[in-house]
Structures are given as C-alpha cells and as structure tokens.
Amino acid sequence: MTINAVEMKNISKSFGSVKANDSIDFSVKKGEIHCLLGENGAGKSTLVKILFGLYNKDQGQIKINNKPVKINNPAGAIKEKMGMIHQHFMLVDRFSIIENIIAGQEPTRTWGTSIDKKKAAVKVKEISQNFGFDLDPEALIENLSVGEQQRVEIMKALYREAEILILDEPTAVLTPQETEELFEIMESLKEDNKTIIFITHKLNETMEIADRITILRDGKKIGTVNKNDTTPQKLANMMVGREVLLDLEKSSKNPGKEIFSIKNLSYKNPVSGLELNEINISFKKGEIVGLAGVEGNGQLELEEIIAGLKAPDSGEILFNSQKITKVSTRERRNMGLAHIPSDRNKYGLVGNFSLAKNILLGSEWNPEFKNKFMIDFDYLNNYTDQILKEYDVRFSGKNSRASELSGGNQQKLIIGRELSRGAEFVLAAQPTRGVDIGAIEFIHRQLLKIREEDKAVFLISAELDELMSLSDRILVIYEGNIVARGKVEDFDQEELGLLMAGHSREER
Amino acid sequence: MNVLGTIFSINTLAAAIRLVVPIALAAVGGAFSERSGVINIGLEGMILTGAFAGAVGSYYSGSAFFGVLAALAAGAILGLLFSFFTIDLEADHVVAGVGINILSLGFTTWLMQVIWGQKGASPQVAGLPEIKIPILADLPLLGDLLASNSPIVYLMFIIVISSWYLLFKTPLGLRIRFTGEHPEAADTLGINIRFIKYFSVTLSGVLAALGGSYLSLGHLNWFSSNMSAGRGYMALAANIFGQWNPLGGFAASMLFAFTDAVQMRLQGMNLNIASEFIQMLPYVLTVLILAGAVIRSRPPAALGSHYKSNK
Numbered sequence: 020m021t022i023n024a025v026e027m028k029n030i031s032k033s034f035g036s037v038k039a040n041d042s043i044d045f046s047v048k049k050g051e052i053h054c055l056l057g058e059n060g061a062g063k064s065t066l067v068k069i070l071f072g073l074y075n076k077d078q079g080q081i082k083i084n085n086k087p088v089k090i091n092n093p094a095g096a097i098k099e100k101m102g103m104i105h106q107h108f109m110l111v112d113r114f115s116i117i118e119n120i121i122a123g124q125e126p127t128r129t130w131g132t133s134i135d136k137k138k139a140a141v142k143v144k145e146i147s148q149n150f151g152f153d154l155d156p157e158a159l160i161e162n163l164s165v166g167e168q169q170r171v172e173i174m175k176a177l178y179r180e181a182e183i184l185i186l187d188e189p190t191a192v193l194t195p196q197e198t199e200e201l202f203e204i205m206e207s208l209k210e211d212n213k214t215i216i217f218i219t220h221k222l223n224e225t226m227e228i229a230d231r232i233t234i235l236r237d238g239k240k241i242g243t244v245n246k247n248d249t250t251p252q253k254l255a256n257m258m259v260g261r262e263v264l265l266d267l268e269k270s271s272k273n274p275g276k277e278i279f280s281i282k283n284l285s286y287k288n289p290v291s292g293l294e295l296n297e298i299n300i301s302f303k304k305g306e307i308v309g310l311a312g313v314e315g316n317g318q319l320e321l322e323e324i325i326a327g328l329k330a331p332d333s334g335e336i337l338f339n340s341q342k343i344t345k346v347s348t349r350e351r352r353n354m355g356l357a358h359i360p361s362d363r364n365k366y367g368l369v370g371n372f373s374l375a376k377n378i379l380l381g382s383e384w385n386p387e388f389k390n391k392f393m394i395d396f397d398y399l400n401n402y403t404d405q406i407l408k409e410y411d412v413r414f415s416g417k418n419s420r421a422s423e424l425s426g427g428n429q430q431k432l433i434i435g436r437e438l439s440r441g442a443e444f445v446l447a448a449q450p451t452r453g454v455d456i457g458a459i460e461f462i463h464r465q466l467l468k469i470r471e472e473d474k475a476v477f478l479i480s481a482e483l484d485e486l487m488s489l490s491d492r493i494l495v496i497y498e499g500n501i502v503a504r505g506k507v508e509d510f511d512q513e514e515l516g517l518l519m520a521g522h523s524r525e526e527r
Numbered sequence: 528m529n530v531l532g533t534i535f536s537i538n539t540l541a542a543a544i545r546l547v548v549p550i551a552l553a554a555v556g557g558a559f560s561e562r563s564g565v566i567n568i569g570l571e572g573m574i575l576t577g578a579f580a581g582a583v584g585s586y587y588s589g590s591a592f593f594g595v596l597a598a599l600a601a602g603a604i605l606g607l608l609f610s611f612f613t614i615d616l617e618a619d620h621v622v623a624g625v626g627i628n629i630l631s632l633g634f635t636t637w638l639m640q641v642i643w644g645q646k647g648a649s650p651q652v653a654g655l656p657e658i659k660i661p662i663l664a665d666l667p668l669l670g671d672l673l674a675s676n677s678p679i680v681y682l683m684f685i686i687v688i689s690s691w692y693l694l695f696k697t698p699l700g701l702r703i704r705f706t707g708e709h710p711e712a713a714d715t716l717g718i719n720i721r722f723i724k725y726f727s728v729t730l731s732g733v734l735a736a737l738g739g740s741y742l743s744l745g746h747l748n749w750f751s752s753n754m755s756a757g758r759g760y761m762a763l764a765a766n767i768f769g770q771w772n773p774l775g776g777f778a779a780s781m782l783f784a785f786t787d788a789v790q791m792r793l794q795g796m797n798l799n800i801a802s803e804f805i806q807m808l809p810y811v812l813t814v815l816i817l818a819g820a821v822i823r824s825r826p827p828a829a830l831g832s833h834y835k836s837n838k
Contacts, residue, residue: 071715073714073715073836092714092717092836093714093715093716093717093836094717094718094719097716097717103715105715109709109711109712109715109716110709110712111704111705111708111709111712111828112708112828113708113825113828114704114705114708118701118705119712121701122701122702122705122713122716122718123702123705123713123716123717123718124716124717125698125701127697127698132696132697132698133692133696133697134696134697134698134701175716
C-alpha cells in the first residue's frame with residue numbers, strides 16, 4: 020500500500036458568503052510532485068493554508084502519513100514536518116539569511132541563553148551546500164535576488180526538517196531561467212524522497228514538473244489526473260469549465276505610419292537610483308510593441324513617464340507628431356492615450372467606489388457625463404451597464420464596489436473604461452497580471468482587436484508567452500537600457516529569458 | 528566663561544544621570560513594545576501611573592520597596608490593558624495610547640483626591656535610600672558620578688544592558704524583532720506572535736512604571752499631579768532617535784536629560800532670559816530630534832499594523 024503523505028477529506032471553508040473551499044478531497048502520495056492547478060480564486064491557496072494551519076477549516080479531516088492530525092497553527096504543521104514556501108516571501112529584508120532561517124528554532128549555547136550563531140551557521144551552510152545553493156549565511160535578505168530569496172525560503176523549510184513542501188505559486192516572481200533552476204531543485208528534493216505540493220495556474224509548468232495534477236475551480240475539486248494521461252488543452256478546459264483557445268489567431272498586417280514616439284528619453288529614479296538611458300521607441304498604427312524585462316528594470320518608470328505621471332529628465336515624447344513631454348495626464352488622455360496601469364489597485368481603480376464611479380474616473384470633465392453642473396448619473400449608469408456587458412465584467416450586485424471584484428474582473432473593468440474612450444495609443448502594462456486564464460484569453464483578444472482597428476499598443480509584460488503571441492516587435496529592457504530589439508520572429512523564449520537576465524546576445 | 532564652566536561641570540552630569548532614569552527606562556520599554564510592532568505612545572501615562580502607584584504603595588506600607596513593587600504591578604496592569612486593546616481588539620495604537628495617557632492623568636488626579644484629599648501633591652512618603660558602592664566611590668570622576676545614588680539608578684544601567692542583550696542576542700529577542708518586522712513570517716515559523724506582543728508591551732509598561740516610581744520615590748518623596756510632565760513623549764523620541772535599540776535609547780535619553788540639567792542650572796544663574804524660554808529647551812530638542820533624525824530612521828516594518836493568525 021502506498022502511503023499518502025497528505026490526505027485531506029471533505030474540506031470546506033467560507034469567507035463571509037464566499038465558499039472558498041467546498042467539500043474538497045485532496046491526497047498526495049509520498050515522494051511525488053503534485054500540482055494543484057486552478058485559476059485565481061479557485062481555492063488553491065485557501066486549501067494549502069488550511070493544511071499549513073494558517074486558516075481554520077469549517078469542516079473536514081486531515082491525515083498526514085495515514086495518521087489523523089489536528090493542525091491549529093503553523094507550529095503544528097511544522098511539527099508534522101511540513102514546510103511552506105509562500106508566494107509573497109515570508110522574509111525580513113533587513114535580517115541576515117541565518118536570522119531568517121533560525122527564528123523560532125534557534126540553537127542556543129549549552130550554558131546560556133544566547134543564540135549560538137556558529138552552530139546555526141554550520142547547519143545553514145550544510146543545507147545550502149547539499150542543494151548547491153551557494154549562499155553566504157551572513158548576507159542580508161535585501162541584497163539578494165528574488166531567486167536567491169526563494170532559496171532561503173526553501174532552506175527555512177529544510178532547516179525544520181520538512182518532509183512535505185508546499186510551494187504556493189513559486190514561479191510567479193521568477194525569470195524563465197530561475198524557474199528552470201527551481202525545477203531542478205524540486206527534482207533533487209524529490210530524489211531525496213520529499214513530497215512536494217506545487218501550486219500554479221500555468222499549464223506549461225504543470226506539464227513540465229508534475230507527477231499528478233489536481234484541478235480546482237470555484238472552490239470545488241474538478242478532478243485528479245496523471246500528467247501522462249492529459250494534455251494542456253484538457254487541463255485548461257477543466258480549469259475554466261469551458262473550451263479555451265490557447266492559441267491566438269493573429270492576422271499578418273503591415274503597420275501604418277508612426278503615431279507615438281519616444282526620443283532620447285532619460286530619467287533617473289531619485290529613490291532607487293535606476294536610470295533610463297536614452298530610450299528611443301517608435302510606435303506605428305496597427306502594431307503591438309512588446310517590452311520584455313524582469314520587473315524593476317525601468318518598466319515602471321517608462322510607464323509612468325508615458326502616462327504623464329512623471330516628467331523625464333531629458334528627451335521628448337511625440338503623439339501624432341505633437342510634443343507632449345510637458346503635457347498633463349488629463350490632456351494626454353484627451354488626445355487619445357489609454358493607460359492600463361501595472362498596479363491596478365493603486366492607479367487603476369478606487370476600491371471603495373462603485374463600478375460606475377470607477378468607469379467615470381478620468382472622464383469626469385467630459386461634457387458627455389455632465390448635466391449642467393452635476394454628474395448625469397442616469398447616463399453614467401447606462402454607459403456603465405454597456406461596458407460591463409461588452410467587456411464581460413462579472414459582479415455580484417448592482418452596487419458592488421470595485422474592491423469586491425476578482426482580479427480578472429477588475430482588470431476587465433479598467434480595460435473597458437480605457438478602450439471605450441476611443442484611444443489611439445494604448446499603454447498596457449502587465450495587463451494580465453494576477454488574472455485568471457479565462458480573463459487572459461479575453462484581454463488578449465481585446466488587445467488584438469485594437470490592433471485590427473489600426474491603433475498602436477505598447478505592451479509591457481513579464482510574461483514571455485504573452486509577449487511572443489501578441490507582439491509584432493519586441494524590445495528587451497535591462498537596467499534601464501533597451502538591450503535588444505527586433506521582430507518577434509527573431510527571438511525565441513530562451514533567448515529572451517537570457518537577455519532579460521542581462522546576458523548580451525554576443526555572449527552566447 | 529563662568530556660564531559654560533557651570534554648564535559643563537561634573538555636577539550637571541550627575542544631575543543628568545538622576546534626570547535620565549524615567550526617560551531611559553521608558554525608552555527601553557518603548558524599544559520592546561515597538562520592536563514587537565506596537566507603537567507605545569502610552570508610555571507617558573505608564574510613567575505617571577508608576578509614579579502614583581509607587582507613592583501610594585509607600586504611603587500605605589511605609590516602605591519604599593513595596594512602593595516600587597506596587598508601581599511594577601500597576602505598570603503591568605496598564606501594559607496588559609494596552610495589549611488587550613491593541614492586540615486583541617485591534618485598536619489603532621496611537622488612539623489607544625492617547626487613551627492610556629488620558630486615563631492615567633484623570634485616574635491619578637481623582638485618586639489623589641480620594642486618598643489624600645488634596646489635588647496638587649501627596650504628603651511625603653518613605654523614599655528609597657541612596658546606596659553607596661564602595662569600589663566605585665574610590666574611582667576619580669566616576670566616583671563622583673555614580674558612587675551614591677538611588678538603587679533604581681543602578682538598576683537602570685543593568686536593565687539597559689540586559690535589555691540590549693535580550694533583544695539582540697537571545698532567541699526571545701530575535702522573535703520579538705521578527706514579529707515587529709513581519710508578523711506573518713513569524714507566524715509561519717511557528718512563533719506565537721500574540722504571546723510575543725503581550726510580553727513586549729507588558730514589559731514596556733513595567734519598565735515605564737519603574738521609571739515613574741523613581742520620580743516619586745527616588746528623585747522626590749511625594750507624588751504630584753501630572754508628575755511625568757511629558758517624559759513619556761521624550762522617551763518615545765529617544766527610542767526612535769536611538770534606533771529602537773536600548774543602548775541608543777539610553778544615549779538619546781542622556782541627551783535630553785543633560786539638556787534638562789543645563790536648563791535647571793541656567794535657571795539658577797539669574798541670567799537675563801525669561802525662565803520660560805530656558806524651560807523650553809528639552810522640549811524644543813524633542814521636537815527637533817523627532818522632526819530631523821526620525822526622517823532618516825527605519826522603524827520596524829510592521830510597526831502600527833495588526834495581524835491575527837488563524838483566520
């Protein structure tokens with residue numbers, strides 16, 4: 020009989036009126052890599068947070084190694100030899116690697132109360148070397164790369180002698196190369212006979228690494244399948260509950276004349292010190308230009324400068340051959356600039372406002388929405404209904420607030436607002452971040468539709484699949500410099516990944 | 528110049544050491560509380576309550592020692608109350624802290640009326656005797672400064688150093704700092720953050736109250752209305768200026784205390800300056816430090832926030 024490292028039976032959990040988990044059965048065999056697949060809000064994180072004692076379940080039983088257990092808090096989960104690597108790292112930036120790893124289980128000197136740093140360092144080094152991590156235990160977390168920070172998270176679990184490792188969306192923050200390295204680490208952990216629960220919504224990763232896959236949708240379990248018995252298309256359909264087009268149809272199309280351009284643009288971020296260096300980009304009608312790069316290499320600065328939120332130190336921005344470098348955000352929007360911001364909660368929406376008021380944002384001066392001095396709410400409400408319908412925004416009630424929508428629906432709301440204003444140039448920054456697969460498909464089709472309408476799109480994204488399938492041309496940004504540019508056909512994924520990580524083309 | 532000579536004399540420094548006690552103890556308390564993530568603006572009220580409880584304990588028992596114990600107990604109770612509001616009820620830390628201060632001021636003034644029938648000050652109570660440490664007394668300079676002082680002064684030095692050790696060298700200290708930086712991370716490591724916060728905040732109440740008891744049993748031998756006179760806020764500033772480190776907090780407290788001592792000396796010299804201006808000095812310094820140094824400081828990342836495990 021095989022041992023089930025984890026067996027969860029009939030698990031339910033509600034938050035208010037939302038059933039995050041609805042009678043879910045979930046079991047993981049010892050020594051396998053089990054992928055928990057589902058869209059955002061399907062209940063994956065809730066399920067593992069219950070397993071790890073971060074949430075209380077409303078009902079259900081949990082068995083570890085065929086033995087019933089009660090887990091009330093993470094301390095209890097650690098005792099059952101579980102370790103969790105969280106999507107948002109649970110690390111203290113200003114503490115050293117050692118301090119982050121040992122906290123809660125500190126080795127002390129035999130005769131005293133103080134922490135035995137030497138003993139800790141030896142053990143941390145040992146784990147680090149076992150898996151070829153090569154990290155200095157005294158280094159501060161804030162000086163590590165994202166990939167290295169994730170390794171510290173894994174070491175935290177191994178230090179506590181975890182046998183069952185739960186990885187919650189671990190690849191969301193990684194470059195393709197770092198993801199490959201993570202998968203190698205996962206393989207070597209598996210050889211070490213550890214059990215791994217891997218949470219993701221990415222199909223290709225699932226197909227690459229999983230032994231078995233459990234699919235969740237809307238808080239319910241849809242099924243568990245062997246990797247070898249399934250295909251990405253089947254998985255996508257199970258995740259979304261309907262047929263999903265994974266491949267996009269993009270017509271071949273010759274771009275028209277230039278509509279928007281950036282000339283010799285330089286900017287230094289006074290806080291981070293990051294410098295945009297003499298950026299030149301030209302955008303033509305009917306073209307999608309993609310900007311690839313690991314987050315924090317200047318995309319945000321560029322986005323804010325184009326939108327008019329920040330002024331560049333030097334250089335020019337031209338819109339329809341008109342200089343707009345010093346023109347206000349509002350004026351730019353009137354000229355036909357649409358902005359889908361990368362941080363939708365900060366710049367895209369007011370969470371506490373109703374959907375209609377969010378639709379009005381940025382158009383409150385527009386006479387269309389005014390009735391002498393007052394907002395014409397009848398008109399606004401009709402207009403909103405139309406957009407919500409056209410852009411497939413799903414909401415629970417007429418008076419819903421924007422913060423009550425799921426990430427995908429928030430994004431569709433913003434896209435609906437921005438694209439319905441008849442823009443000529445669309446600045447789309449991370450348009451599908453934290454958005455489920457069904458909404459991604461919809462957003463992609465909207466961007467292609469804009470392209471068909473002979474408008475220009477600037478797509479800033481960290482998702483290589485998205486860039487490769489939508490863009491006509493691709494630029495790669497690294498540390499504020501455009502390090503490569505060309506037609507999409509000139510690149511492959513691996514090359515883009517390397518360029519994003521700062522390797523030059525000649526190096527290879 | 529004579530004025531400067533008087534200001535920077537060993538006597539001024541000795542006075543500063545006596546004045547620093549309540550500020551430094553409360554600053555160390557503030558370090559514990561804030562390192563665990565709880566802003567403690569209630570230090571002021573905790574000092575005041577400590578001073579009052581010390582006087583009452585001494586008044587009824589006739590022993591200053593029991594007065595100090597009463598102060599510690601009162602500080603612990605106030606700390607627990609503050610913990611309950613900020614940790615379990617998730618009250619805004621600043622609002623709850625101001626509540627503690629108002630409660631302390633009103634409660635002590637009212638009880639003074641009840642116990643002693645007077646508003647301004649209590650009658651004389653038994654104070655703590657000064658202790659002479661023989662070896663120290665023989666040292667030049669240090670001997671003059673430290674040889675003969677209230678036991679709470681010596682206790683303060685021990686507390687400052689051992690608090691630094693506790694916070695930065697022991698497992699408990701690491702857990703306190705972890706909780707203040709990233710409570711969720713601490714939670715996932717199996718650290719009992721509720722216990723850690725309760726412990727730290729209660730300890731800050733005890734330390735501030737000990738500082739308060741020095742006011743009514745060491746520095747003077749009676750309690751007077753609003754005796755803390757803003758020392759809790761100075762301690763708060765000293766804690767921040769000292770980078771949430773007991774040693775730094777002590778050094779910053781010394782700066783305040785020294786200014787205070789200078790201020791008192793200046794008043795005694797009949798200079799042609801209105802005494803109100805001179806009395807302002809320590810408070811002006813507090814404002815300047817809070818406005819200037821604080822900008823560059825880096826508080827615990829989760830300071831002032833709420834986190835509850837196991838939703």
